[in-house]
Structures are given as C-alpha cells and as structure tokens.
Amino acid sequence: MAERPHWLLDAARRAGLPLGEGVAVDAAASLTDAWTAVARAAHVSEDELAHRVATHYRLGAADLQAAEPRALSLVPEKVARRHNVFPLRETDRQLVVATANPNDLETEQALAFASGRTTVFEVAHPAAIMTAIDAHYAPDRLVETLLDRVGAEVAEDIRLVEDVAPETLGAQAVESTPVVKLTSLIIGDAVREGASDIHLEPSRDGGTVRFRVDGVLRTHMQLPMPALSRVVSRIKVMSKMDIADRLRPQDGRARVQAHGRTLDLRISTVPTRDAEKAVIRLLDTKGTKTLDDLAMPPHELSRFRKLLAHRDGIVVVTGPTGSGKTTTLYAAIGELATGEINIMTVEDPVEYELKGLTQIQVEPKRGVTFASALRSILRQDPDVIFVGEIRDLETAEVAVQAALTGHLVLATLHTNDAVGAIARFTDLGLDRGKVAGSLRGSVAQRLLRRICSACAVPADGALTPEEARLAARYGISPAVRAVGCGKCARTGYRGRVPVLEVVVSTPALEALIGGGAPGAELQKSAVTGGLRPLRDVALEHVRSGATTLQEVDRVLGDSGGGAEPPPPSVEAQPHILLVDDDAVNRTVARAVLEKSGFRVSEVGDGMAALERLDGPPEFSLMILDLDMPRLGGLEVLARVRKTVATAGLPVIVLTGSTSEDTEIEAMDHGADDYVRKPLDPARFVARVKAALRRAGGGG
Numbered sequence: 001m002a003e004r005p006h007w008l009l010d011a012a013r014r015a016g017l018p019l020g021e022g023v024a025v026d027a028a029a030s031l032t033d034a035w036t037a038v039a040r041a042a043h044v045s046e047d048e049l050a051h052r053v054a055t056h057y058r059l060g061a062a063d064l065q066a067a068e069p070r071a072l073s074l075v076p077e078k079v080a081r082r083h084n085v086f087p088l089r090e091t092d093r094q095l096v097v098a099t100a101n102p103n104d105l106e107t108e109q110a111l112a113f114a115s116g117r118t119t120v121f122e123v124a125h126p127a128a129i130m131t132a133i134d135a136h137y138a139p140d141r142l143v144e145t146l147l148d149r150v151g152a153e154v155a156e157d158i159r160l161v162e163d164v165a166p167e168t169l170g171a172q173a174v175e176s177t178p179v180v181k182l183t184s185l186i187i188g189d190a191v192r193e194g195a196s197d198i199h200l201e202p203s204r205d206g207g208t209v210r211f212r213v214d215g216v217l218r219t220h221m222q223l224p225m226p227a228l229s230r231v232v233s234r235i236k237v238m239s240k241m242d243i244a245d246r247l248r249p250q251d252g253r254a255r256v257q258a259h260g261r262t263l264d265l266r267i268s269t270v271p272t273r274d275a276e277k278a279v280i281r282l283l284d285t286k287g288t289k290t291l292d293d294l295a296m297p298p299h300e301l302s303r304f305r306k307l308l309a310h311r312d313g314i315v316v317v318t319g320p321t322g323s324g325k326t327t328t329l330y331a332a333i334g335e336l337a338t339g340e341i342n343i344m345t346v347e348d349p350v351e352y353e354l355k356g357l358t359q360i361q362v363e364p365k366r367g368v369t370f371a372s373a374l375r376s377i378l379r380q381d382p383d384v385i386f387v388g389e390i391r392d393l394e395t396a397e398v399a400v401q402a403a404l405t406g407h408l409v410l411a412t413l414h415t416n417d418a419v420g421a422i423a424r425f426t427d428l429g430l431d432r433g434k435v436a437g438s439l440r441g442s443v444a445q446r447l448l449r450r451i452c453s454a455c456a457v458p459a460d461g462a463l464t465p466e467e468a469r470l471a472a473r474y475g476i477s478p479a480v481r482a483v484g485c486g487k488c489a490r491t492g493y494r495g496r497v498p499v500l501e502v503v504v505s506t507p508a509l510e511a512l513i514g515g516g517a518p519g520a521e522l523q524k525s526a527v528t529g530g531l532r533p534l535r536d537v538a539l540e541h542v543r544s545g546a547t548t549l550q551e552v553d554r555v556l557g558d559s560g561g562g563a564e565p566p567p568p569s570v571e572a573q574p575h576i577l578l579v580d581d582d583a584v585n586r587t588v589a590r591a592v593l594e595k596s597g598f599r600v601s602e603v604g605d606g607m608a609a610l611e612r613l614d615g616p617p618e619f620s621l622m623i624l625d626l627d628m629p630r631l632g633g634l635e636v637l638a639r640v641r642k643t644v645a646t647a648g649l650p651v652i653v654l655t656g657s658t659s660e661d662t663e664i665e666a667m668d669h670g671a672d673d674y675v676r677k678p679l680d681p682a683r684f685v686a687r688v689k690a691a692l693r694r695a696g697g698g699g
Helices: 007-012 031-042 046-056 069-074 077-083 105-115 126-137 138-151 153-157 180-192 224-240 298-308 325-336 368-378 393-405 419-427 432-438 465-474 509-512 519-528 532-542 547-561 583-595 606-613 633-641 661-670 680-695
Strands: 085-090 094-099 118-123 159-161 195-203 208-211 218-224 250-256 261-273 275-286 313-318 343-347 355-363 382-386 408-413 439-451 493-504 575-579 598-601 621-625 651-655 675-678
Touching: 007 031, 007 046, 007 509, 031 046, 031 126, 031 675, 046 118, 046 159, 046 382, 046 680, 069 085, 069 094, 077 085, 077 105, 077 126, 077 680, 085 105, 094 105, 105 118, 118 208, 118 432, 126 633, 180 195, 180 208, 180 218, 180 250, 180 261, 180 275, 180 368, 195 224, 218 224, 224 250, 224 382, 224 465, 261 575, 275 633, 298 325, 298 432, 298 439, 298 493, 313 325, 313 393, 313 419, 325 382, 325 408, 325 439, 343 368, 355 583, 368 382, 368 393, 393 408, 393 419, 393 432, 419 432, 419 439, 419 519, 432 439, 432 509, 439 547, 465 532, 465 547, 493 532, 493 547, 509 519, 575 606, 583 598, 583 680, 606 621, 606 633, 621 633, 621 680, 633 661, 651 661, 651 680, 675 680
Parallel strands: 094 118, 313 408, 313 439, 343 355, 343 382, 382 408, 575 598, 575 621, 621 651, 651 675
Antiparallel strands: 085 094, 159 250, 195 208, 195 275, 208 218, 250 261, 261 275, 439 493
C-alpha cells in the first residue's frame, strides 16, 4: 500500500516549487521533519517555503518580530507549545496566530475557545515559531542557546561579592542559571578587554552590548531583546535596585571578582522607549595609580607637583567627562597621603576607596550635599580637601572659604581649557578678588589613544589624503601610522596617554584676574608663565610616535587649532562579508548584492575571513564558501559559532556541492541557510534579506 503524501508536499507543488516526481514525504512525518524535507527538495529556505505556502492558502506570511503583548497574554505558553503556534495580534473579535499547519482545524477551534475570538492563521515554519515562543515565553532558552554556541565555562570566573571579604567566598557564591552566566560572560569579556564601561542598549531591532575601551565605544555583541532585558534585570538584582520599577532612572553599586581582580561596578539604568538601558562603570579597587604611573609629560608633571606643594588655596583639574580628571586627582592625593596630614573627600560617587582618607558620599536625599559636607569637613581639622566637582555657587563659596583659611582644596571643574576655570568661577558668581586670592593653578586634561606597538608602521613615503590634510593643518608630519591587529581589536590603538596644560598662578596673572581682564589676556599671561597649550603637548606625542594626527584631531577638534569637522561617515547599510576562493563567483555575488543596496567586503579564504572578523563587529551577515584553501568553510563556521562577538552572526553557506549530506553538515555546524551555485540573483537576494530579517539586521 502506497504511503499517503504529506499535505505540505502537495501545497509546495501547487505553489509552483520545483519538486521532482520522486520526492516523497510521509503524511505521518512530524511538521518539523516535513518542512525540512520539502524545503531541501525544493532547494529553498524554510522562510521562502513559508511565503509560498501562505500565498497558496491565500494567507499572510507571519512577521514574528511584530508580536503584540496583549495577544501573547491570550495564549498560555503550554497551549502555544502544544499546538506549535505563536500569537501575533488581536482585536475584539479576532486572534491572529502564526502556524506551520493552516489545515489544523483542531488547533483553530482550541484557540478560539481559549481566547474567545475567531482564530486567523498566518504561516511560518516550525523552527521559527519555536524560536519565537522561546524568546517571548522563556527567554532563558535563548540565552542557553547562545551560551551553548560560545562555551560559557569562562562565566564561572565572575563572582558577585557581597559585604564580606572576597577571600571568604566559596564555590557556593557562583550561580549557574543561563542569565547569570551570560551576564558574567559579558562582564568577564569587558574586564579582559580593559573596558572602562559596559553599555547595554535596547532598540526595536534587538539589543546591543558595547564596551568603552580607551575612551571609544566599540560593539561587542548583539542580543535578542528578551535576553538583553533579562541581563539588565540581573544587573539590577546584583546592585540591589528595584527590579519591578522600570519607569524611573536608578543607580546602584556591586562588587565582583573577575579573573583574579576585585572590581566595583557603578551601575545606572534609565527607561527608554523600547526597554531599560544600563551603563556599568568598571572600577578596579586596586586601580589607583601614582603620578609617575600616568606618563605625564615631564614639563607638565613638574608644574603640577609645584601646585600640590601649596598648603592652602584651590587647585582644579578641568576637562570633559571621561578625560581622566578623577584619576589624576586620586594619583595626586595618593602622593600627598603620607600619613602626616588629614585628607578628606566629598564625592558623588566615591569611585575608589583609598586607605588613610576620610571619604564622604554625597546623598541629597539625606541632606548631604557638596556644600553641607564641606561645611562639616571644616570642623574636622583637615589639611587637604578633595571636592568631586564644584558645580554651583554654594559649593564654590565654601571651597574658597576653606582655601582662604589655610586648607588646600583639590577639585574638578567642567571647562574646555585651564584658563577657562577662571571664567567658570566668576560665572558661578564668585568675586574676582576671591578667585585671584585663592586660585593656585588649574590643569586641563585630555586622553589620547596610544598607537599599538604591535602593528604600527612608520609613516614613510607618500601620506594618505587624510594624513596630508591634517599635516597641513597642524604643521607637522606623522611619525607612525595606525594599522590594526588582533591585539588592539583592529583599532590601531592600545592604551592612552594624557595631554595636559597647567596654569600656575603668578602675581601678574592674579592682577589680571582681579581686574577682570578678558580671556585672551589671561591666556597670554599664562603662556608667559610657562603654560604649554594642549595642542602643543599633543603634537609632541605625534612627533615622538606615541599617537597620530587623526587621534589628536578626534580628541581636540576645534580646540586643537581650528580644525574643520571630519568628513561624514558612510551611511550604515547592512555590511556583508563575502568569503569565496573563486574570484569570478565573488565578482558575481558582489555585483548582485551591491545592486540591492548592500555593502560588501570580500576575502579569498577562511583564514582571511577570521582575521576580518577578529575585531569590533562590523558585519551584518557572512556568505561562506565551503571548499577553500588554508581553512575550509565548515571550520570557519565552527570557530565563528564559538566566539562571543560572532556567535549571533547570520551565515549563509554558498557552495557548488549537490550533496544533501553536505547541506545537513553545514546546518549542523550552525549555518542559517544554504544556497547552491550557480546563483539565481533574485532568489539569492531574497535569502539574504530573509536571513537579515530573522537576525533583526534590516534587509
């Protein structure tokens, strides 16, 4: 007796798919097996098969990314899994669900009974429906899948430290749920890469994890939104925030051990349109440095130490957020903390805990402000006072009073340059005479990325157009050129060097301040007194080969000498990495993709592909040939799936093989789709767009 054909096989034939007469799928086969078999026999992806089936039944093709929360609430998870359906949207009369079997009348009736609405089917393939169910009903399963790909044993190195000494913690302090592991994996990677901050950023298309390394944000990984939301919730639990309150900004702290180091996490969350965003500042509890460790230029270091030798007055360090002001002042305080003087600080927040100091945390809710804490400190017989930031007249007045009564006050201030501190004080409302009498000096600071010693090359021969433009603007030629390698994450830079300008008060400068002289005269007097402007100090680093003109221009911009704005960046289109050893195939595929609006980079073998992927994520999708020299496509695919930054990168395998076993092996290694040569341009582009849609990457 002949086997009855599966309904899907008949639907595919009626939809015009090229199925041979010998293709057979038993009617008793599971939905998942049937969809896989029919898609393979028709040489199409399951997404394309779903579109064809939907058209045949005159139904819509399901958009699983557009599920509405109200519809989800109408179908319990148990019902969705039993019937392999996913609720999409609802009205007072209808419930629209995605199904892989539009002939299933039993499911239609069960959903109608459960929701009290008429059931309307749209079509999706079973694997996509199950992924959507996991994402929206049980996000932990998504996290488990990601961890299985990359191997999450490294996450066990991260331990949350409570209010006890780190050495008293045992193995029981390590939790092992998927979200905890993924959170630990992210923190561990940030520590390993030397990041100062972790940004967890939600958007409509998915979540992004970015690290700030050497002052520049770089994308580390993409996450589905359900997974990112749970990581943010885990961070809030770690820092003892209110996990139920998602509508207000919150701040918190936590302490962890990572790779043998103990770090303080300073955490801030804010609500956005899509979800909560979290930013984590990583602070090494043993990370305070001395002034000698900071690699300051000798001339500026000598002048700064001269300011610290005063026993009264105000010394301020200025610069934008992230310019290293607090690090410099902590190093200065560490040099002053000999045990023979009383040093007290007022900070918001306390970033580093230092021995031998009394550190006060600003708490406005308890009435502890910068000004009130300063007044209290003055009754504690201090010699040196550090004020985290002078941001209002009241704090400035108390600081000046302390300076005029025999205390050395160190503080930070937000201004563009060192001389600008004078105008900032007067703008706050201070009397010019008091500013002149109390200000001992000011320091402006920036941080330039240091050239990577592993890959930098001498800037010999002809300059690039950008180098020539900057050389003409700044009046010097670069000594080195940034290239990029694995050690610097393809940026060309590794580490940072400080750039400072130091104003030391002189009788002439005091007279000009008291007389209300304009900024230009104050600057001229400061230069006469030994100040070297930021630009001159920065260009000294360029001459020595420590950095590049591009980096100076990025950091100083107009303040570095009237630089015009940099050229606009290329529009962010989906960027595809095309990997194939056949130059003709690459040319054809590239032409098809670029005609459809994609950006394409191409390499000729597997090793070159891994080298391109070894850096900040820049590609939305990879098209990968299988048979290549040096490293085959399956090995490339396996390594991509084992690397955190690329585990979620969509990969379409492109090959001339007609073997079904080869296709199965590629899918088992983690391929998202499989396209055979020669290319059918329309079908090829459709498959690329479908893969990008599934990944939330456009297309």
